[in-house]
Amino acid sequence: MIRTAQILAKRIKELRGMRGLTQKELAKILEISQVHLGFAEIGKRLLSDKVRERLVDFFGIPLPSLYDDGNYFNAETAIKCDRNLTEKQKKHLLDELKKIKEAGEDFPPPFPPPSF
Numbered sequence: 001m002i003r004t005a006q007i008l009a010k011r012i013k014e015l016r017g018m019r020g021l022t023q024k025e026l027a028k029i030l031e032i033s034q035v036h037l038g039f040a041e042i043g044k045r046l047l048s049d050k051v052r053e054r055l056v057d058f059f060g061i062p063l064p065s066l067y068d069d070g071n072y073f074n075a076e077t078a079i080k081c082d083r084n085l086t087e088k089q090k091k092h093l094l095d096e097l098k099k100i101k102e103a104g105e106d107f108p109p110p111f112p113p114p115s116f
Contacts, residue, residue, distance in 0.1 A: 004082040009043035064097040
């Protein structure tokens with residue numbers, strides 16, 4: 001199974017590419033350094049809860065969709081198995097995922113293919 005950090009890295013890069021943003025532009029929006037974002041995009045650094053919230057707010061997506069690799073990936077399993085997340089973070093993400101499923105929304109939500 002692909003590591004969650006790698007999936008998050010891929011999703012951040014995809015989302016940034018979909019909007020045609022540079023790392024510098026997105027880093028400014030997220031209020032982090034470009035270096036921090038660069039490391040997050042290669043799976044070498046995690047984003048804090050606060051930064052992930054800014055990311056999903058900016059892109060208008062549900063938080064658990066950051067765990068979707070577009071290949072029938074089971075977000076719930078990934079969240080539960082991620083050793084880099086605290087129990088509090090796991091609970092928050094699983095609660096958000098549950099809300100999406102209960103609302104009957106598409107999960108993962110449909111995204112157009114990235115245009116890099």
